[in-house]
Amino acid sequence: MTILEVRPVNPQRFTVSDFADLARRALSDSGYSMKAAAREMNYDPAYLSRVLSRKQKPSAKLASSLDRLLGADGALAATVLDEDDSGRVQRSAANPSRLDAGTVDALAGVLAAYRRLDDTAAPKTVIPATMKQMQEVTRMLRGARGPHRGRLAEVASEWVQFAGWMLAQTRKDADAVRLLNDALELADEIGNGTLAAQALNFKGYIARQQGRPQGIARWFAAAANTPGAHPAQRIGDYLQAAAGMATLDQRDEALRLVEDAERLTDKAAALPPPETAYWLTPSFNRLNMGLCTLALGRYSEAADHLRTGLAGLPDELRDAPWSWEHKAALSKALEAA
Incomplete structure (x- = not known):
């Protein structure tokens, strides 16, 4: 099934962020029972239960408290829209032909929060809600009309691309590639080279996890030479193609x-x-240079790039799941130096 082969959206089920699913899974991954979490935050367990079972919307205060408890650096709380934005999205879901700018802004904001969650939470925590949001946004895109459809297509392309990236991290490679191809088509439809290059980059990442150097060289080189790609993207892509x-x-x-x-x-x-x-x-591109010099057999140089790149990451990114690959590469470089 492609992203365009889905049933029409039911506006009453457009949950926008699926905060309850994200919070429930994150608590479980962190070892908290619902009662223990409620006790830690000084909340009524019955109230927390209603929120986590989707029977009641979370207050901004509860969302922030859960965010702090889980160390999500504001990302979990940012998935919750206020009443105005939530209502706006519901109306657009009911009638996509009357899509407005505020709806696109709200959906883009939720996506940005999900991306930040990827830096602090395990992929398996975020994937179920990500897939649901992706389908809801792409369903809306099918019926969208008017001057804001192009921006919604950008958001949809990024949602699909992000879903592909999340699946790639859990080695669901075939499904990830299908989504990345869909994201690439959407990016090409609107002429967004940045999004197109990133989708190709993620295909290169999958090839690296599979140990296929031909695929590494092919997809990263294609990303580097995509019209409209950002110079910072092209640097990283050239270096990773060089590693291949x-x-x-x-x-x-x-x-x-x-x-x-x-x-x-x-x-x-x-x-x-x-x-x-x-x-x-x-x-971050020091990390890419580290992977490149490691493949070239320049072990001391690779260790220096990888060590510096990891140390230069913001605090909230240093333990991100995607950084484990670079930490493993650093260990390999140090052993070989």
Whole structure:
């Protein structure tokens, strides 16, 4: 089933954030029973039970308390829309042909919160709600009309791409690739090179997890050369494509790709990272350089890049599940140096 082969949206079931599912799973993953969590936050267990069973909406205070308890750095609380935005989204779900800008802004804000949850929560915690939100947004897109449809298509493309990324982290590779292909089609439909390049980048990530250097080189090179890609994206993609080429013993081609990345350094530094790939800082691309130099057999250099890149990550990203790959690469570089 593709994202376009879904049943029409039922506006009464458009939950927007699915806070209850996220909170319930996060509490379980953190070892909290509902009673223990209520006691820790000084809340009535019956009230918390009603919220977690979707019988009552969470107050802003409870959402923030749960967020602090779970160490979600504000991301969990940010998935909850206020009454005005929630009502606006429900109306647009009921009549997508009258989509308004406020609805798109609200959906984009929820997506941003989910992305931040990916930095603090285990993927299995976030995936069920992510898949549900993705389907609801893409259903709305099918009926959307008017001047705001293009922006909704951007949000939908990013939702689908994010869902593919989440599945990739849990090694549901075939499903992840299908979603990334759908996200790529949506990005191409609206001419958004940043989103298209990121979808290709995630396909390269899957190839790396599968140990397929040809796929690594192919998909990261395609991402780097996507029209409209951000310079910071292109740097990371060139470096990761170089790692694939180095693994294939095509050292000269790998070094040429490294030079292509280095030529973009000043251009990337002059621009903020794209909002849809906020993590693409110079520190993050040190991690990509670390993977590249590791594949080239420059172990001491790789260890330096990886160590510096990990140390330069913001506090909320240092224990993100995606960082484990780079920590493992650092250990490998140190052992080989």
